Amino acid sequence: MEAQLKNDLVNVFKSKLSSQMLLNLDTCSRCGLCTEACHAYASIPLVKYAPAYRAEVVRRIYKRSFTAQGKFAPVMGEAKEITDAALMELKEAAFSCTGCRRCMVYCPFGIDTQQIMSIAKLLLVAAQAEPETLSMLADMSVSKGENIDAFKEGFLSGIKRLEDQMIQTWRDEAGEDPIPTDVVGADLLYVALAGAHSIIPSARIFNAAGEKWSLSFFEAVNFGAFVGDPTKTKLILDRIVNEAKRLRVKEVCICECGTAVRVAKQLKGAPFKVVSLTEVHARYIRQGRIRLKKLPGSYTYHDPCQIARNGGVYDEPRYILSHLVNDFREMSPDPKYNWCCGGGGGLVAMGDETLDFRMQSAKVKADQVRGSGADVVVTACENCHTQLSDLNKHYGLGKEVRFLSSLVADALLPEPQEARG
Amino acid sequence: MATLYYLILVPMVYLAVAVFVLGTIWRIGRLLAAPSAPPPPPIYPLRKPAWLFAVGDALLLPTVLRHNFRLWLALALFHLGLLALLLGHLELIAEFKILQVVPHGIFLGHGFVGLAVILCLIYFLCRRMVSPTKELSVPEDYLLLVLFLFTALFGAQMDWARTWYDYSSMGVDEYRAYLSSLIALKPNIEGVTSAGHSFMLVGHIFFANLLIMAFPFTKLMHAIFTFAMNKFRRG
Amino acid sequence: MSTMAFDKELDLRNLPCPMPVVKISKGIKEVAVGGVVKAVTTDPGALTDFPAWAKTSGNQILGTDEAGGEVSFFIKRMK
Ligand code: SF4
Ligand code: SF4
Numbered sequence: 001m002e003a004q005l006k007n008d009l010v011n012v013f014k015s016k017l018s019s020q021m022l023l024n025l026d027t028c029s030r031c032g033l034c035t036e037a038c039h040a041y042a043s044i045p046l047v048k049y050a051p052a053y054r055a056e057v058v059r060r061i062y063k064r065s066f067t068a069q070g071k072f073a074p075v076m077g078e079a080k081e082i083t084d085a086a087l088m089e090l091k092e093a094a095f096s097c098t099g100c101r102r103c104m105v106y107c108p109f110g111i112d113t114q115q116i117m118s119i120a121k122l123l124l125v126a127a128q129a130e131p132e133t134l135s136m137l138a139d140m141s142v143s144k145g146e147n148i149d150a151f152k153e154g155f156l157s158g159i160k161r162l163e164d165q166m167i168q169t170w171r172d173e174a175g176e177d178p179i180p181t182d183v184v185g186a187d188l189l190y191v192a193l194a195g196a197h198s199i200i201p202s203a204r205i206f207n208a209a210g211e212k213w214s215l216s217f218f219e220a221v222n223f224g225a226f227v228g229d230p231t232k233t234k235l236i237l238d239r240i241v242n243e244a245k246r247l248r249v250k251e252v253c254i255c256e257c258g259t260a261v262r263v264a265k266q267l268k269g270a271p272f273k274v275v276s277l278t279e280v281h282a283r284y285i286r287q288g289r290i291r292l293k294k295l296p297g298s299y300t301y302h303d304p305c306q307i308a309r310n311g312g313v314y315d316e317p318r319y320i321l322s323h324l325v326n327d328f329r330e331m332s333p334d335p336k337y338n339w340c341c342g343g344g345g346g347l348v349a350m351g352d353e354t355l356d357f358r359m360q361s362a363k364v365k366a367d368q369v370r371g372s373g374a375d376v377v378v379t380a381c382e383n384c385h386t387q388l389s390d391l392n393k394h395y396g397l398g399k400e401v402r403f404l405s406s407l408v409a410d411a412l413l414p415e416p417q418e419a420r421g
Numbered sequence: 422m423a424t425l426y427y428l429i430l431v432p433m434v435y436l437a438v439a440v441f442v443l444g445t446i447w448r449i450g451r452l453l454a455a456p457s458a459p460p461p462p463p464i465y466p467l468r469k470p471a472w473l474f475a476v477g478d479a480l481l482l483p484t485v486l487r488h489n490f491r492l493w494l495a496l497a498l499f500h501l502g503l504l505a506l507l508l509g510h511l512e513l514i515a516e517f518k519i520l521q522v523v524p525h526g527i528f529l530g531h532g533f534v535g536l537a538v539i540l541c542l543i544y545f546l547c548r549r550m551v552s553p554t555k556e557l558s559v560p561e562d563y564l565l566l567v568l569f570l571f572t573a574l575f576g577a578q579m580d581w582a583r584t585w586y587d588y589s590s591m592g593v594d595e596y597r598a599y600l601s602s603l604i605a606l607k608p609n610i611e612g613v614t615s616a617g618h619s620f621m622l623v624g625h626i627f628f629a630n631l632l633i634m635a636f637p638f639t640k641l642m643h644a645i646f647t648f649a650m651n652k653f654r655r656g
Numbered sequence: 657m658s659t660m661a662f663d664k665e666l667d668l669r670n671l672p673c674p675m676p677v678v679k680i681s682k683g684i685k686e687v688a689v690g691g692v693v694k695a696v697t698t699d700p701g702a703l704t705d706f707p708a709w710a711k712t713s714g715n716q717i718l719g720t721d722e723a724g725g726e727v728s729f730f731i732k733r734m735k
Contacts, residue, residue: 018458020653022451027646030562032554033485033492047556056557069561069638076561076639105464108482109647110654115461136681136713137674144708151704154720158700161725193673194701219701221673257673266459312465336466351678386672 001084005127009082010065012126016119017066024116025062027109028052034103034113039339040096043363051103051113054093058116061086087129094120094228095131096357098347100305100340114345121228130227133350137223138232145239148217155217156181162196162203170204179203182247183214188280189249189272191220191240191260193382198255201409202277208412209289213253216243220260221382226346237263244272253280256403258306258344258381265311276307278380281408282316285323292411298327300374301404302388303338304381317380317404324411329374339365341379343387358387359394366395380404423614429627430599431608437630444637449645463656475651492548499541505534506576513596514604535577542570561639568632575625582618591616660719660730662694663687669698669726676702677709684715684733692718695729703727 017025030052035041040049047053056078063070063079070079080086099114124130144151159179166178179199180186190206190213192198199215206213218239224232244252251273254261264274284290301321307313314335321328332338342362347354369377369391377392377399379385389401468474477483485493512520546566549558595612602609613622635641666683668676680695687693695706706729710717718730 017455019452019455020458020460022455023646023650023653026448027640027643027650029640029643030554030557030559031485031492032548032557033488035553035557036488041553045553047553050553050557052557053553056559067638076559076564078559101464104654106484106488108478108485109643109650110464110478111650112461112653133678133681136709137677139712140677140705140709143712144704147708147711151707154703154707155700157722158703158727161722162700165725192701194676194699194705195671195673196698196700197670198673199700217704219673219705223674262462266462268459309464310462312462312467314466336464348672349674349678351675351682382673386675 001082001087006082009123009126012122013061013065013119016122021115021119024055024112025059028055028059028111029109030056031108033108034106034111037103037106039098039100039102039342039364040361042339043342043361043365048092049096049361051097051107052111054097055111055113055116057086057089057093058119062119082123087124087127090120091124091129091131093117094124095346095350095354096361098305098340098342098344100344101310102305102337102340105309105336117345118228122230125227125229130229131346131350131353133353134223134227134346135229137349138227138229138236141219141221141223141236141239142232144218145235148239152217159199159215162199165196166200166203178207179215180213181215181217183212184247186212186214186247186249188213188251188253189216189240189244189247190214190253190255190277191216191218191264192255193219193221193257197403197406198257198382201403201406202255204409204412205281205284205290205405209284214247214249216240218243220255220257220264221349222259222263223346223349225259225263226349233263237267240264241267241270244270251275251280253277256380256382256385256405258304258311258383261311261313262306276311276313276316276380277405278307278313278316278320281405282319285320290408291413292323292408293413294323295325295407295411297325297376298329298374299325299376299378300329300331300369300372302331302341302369302377302379302384303335304379304384305338305340305344307380308338309336313380317378320404320408321378324407327374329372331368331372339368341365341384341387341391343383343390348383348386355390358390362387362391363395366391366397369399370395370397374399376400376402378402378404378407426614426619426623427610429623429630430610430613431603433630434603434626437633440634441636444634445642445645448637448642452649460653464654467656471655472652475648475655478651478655479647495541495544498537499545502534502538502541506538509534513593514600515597532577532580535573535580539570539573539577542566542573546570565632565635565639565641568628568635572625572628572632575621575628579618579621579625582621591619591622596622660694660721661692662730663691664693666693666695668695668702671697671699673701674705677705680706680729680731681709681713684713684731687733689733689735691733693731693733695731696726697729698726702729706731 034051038051060078060080061082063077094117097117101114103113104110163178222236224236249272253275254264255277261276301317342358342365347358392399548554599613664687676697684693715734716732718732721728
């Protein structure tokens, strides 16, 4: 590796050294308690998948460049320079970590391995060694934000086609403008994903609840966060923030996408509230704005890590399910300890490239799903849904994998007539 | 030999304390001086007051208790033992009324606390020799354990040696005289170098010095950082 | 426009996010430079994603074709 690049990388590393990051790097006692916490290690017992080992890959470089011990007695902590080989190790460590933060629940100190992996990701970006697919996606998202006027028309024509579909299928409830866009003064801005499955059921529910809403032009998912590039993460998020400000909405509702929920919920000081779709649906039920019929069958719920453990939305999905089904079975005795599906952190977004690893590293998840005994696995995250569907196929679980929102839409009862208008 | 004893018992002790104090201040200062970034989310569900739960997490290690009872037991015994020994050493400097609320002879525990600590250390060492903790471990981890072990061995044995072999020529009074002379900056090592088991005291202090100096440059800083870390997790 | 010639057809109907873009970016590499890929999608989001992707990846969208709730993109590999 050239001296110049090495130097640059050390500086990039330095830019990540906030006080909290220093604590994450300096506190680990290598007790190994977190080892069993990682689904990757629990499924493939290789030490390189142990959280603390992943962290050491980054920590070794940290010690060498930034600590007295690493400078004067590198052998003590196995401190290491950044080399091409080290970059390969960083890549393997960072992109086999889904950022679920289950390890953080086990650690006596609460060391955040995902944060440490964010250093690895940023170094890879700086060395242009990050997974191509993820940076391609991030660049696409950024470009969309920069050129929205050029792309708007295409989007609107796509939405028009969806509306036609909706009007055909649900003539009564669709109303005149089943998928409103660009509504200045709307109460709620709904940020969906590219697929129709993330728009149609939600639109039905918003309309049934009489919500004054508007669909965002942008997709919720933040590929910048997957690739670990804070600049792009911010640019991608800003597109939504600007749109929300322009439309003067009170609330930004993020669709069933864990990363998007987490990134948006971390916004500070915005003139609107950020909520997840699940929270909004629970509210509608609580306020009597939608009524649901019970669906047959047995159900279990997979808590998406970024929405539950890292976002605090535990009760709402269970509340919704209690109105939807009679036979609900918890997957894990304590949802805080739910196994990650194994698809987060950009792994699902990398598609078939990561399929093998995703299937092997999530064996414990497949076992957990099987053990629930339920026929239907419900979740509220696009990535989890894709990964669970892949697991279902790979391990022959014979389950049905459903989005919570689509179940709610299926169970919608027509509004009582007098409530209309 | 006398020179070596002197070097270990006087200049090295001062050096160790200086390194410890300055090093620790530097480490904490470095943290405070670092830019603050927007914190990642805590682990949900949250409990209030967060700081109280964070202190509880730091002191009681509930996550270890939940996932590895044997390790928790050893950690609890080890850290409580260290605490007791620390207090015991304070009493070697002077008599503290407040510590005598539970009346006890000095030295606290008659070496059994030391023995418990030694057993824990051996357990920790063994743990580090077995996969997967083995692969996670770096030389620092072993070195610290070995330093602790030697410090404790020489220290605990010293107390027994005194009672078993009737080494009455050096006891609490001599330790006190030595330590208070160090504190008064008028070092006097006469009382502690002439006894039959003086070499054990010197060994104890030698390893303790190394340990104290290592503190600010190793993971031992977790003793302080754990509070901040746990507070972040609790939100 | 439906008669436009193409070298490879990709079925990107009803895929989860972000597979349409991932698959098109992989698929385009399977034709020679100058070759054309036809991508069929049902995602409304693809209608903004594909142009944005084409712009950042330096490929060219020759045209689109709508039929029965589906949109086909004809994309020429430029490099
Ligand atoms: S965040 Fe999740 S995937 Fe990453 S190391 Fe921790 S447990 Fe493993
Ligand atoms: S549990 Fe925490 S302190 Fe122990 S090895 Fe893992 S990250 Fe380090």
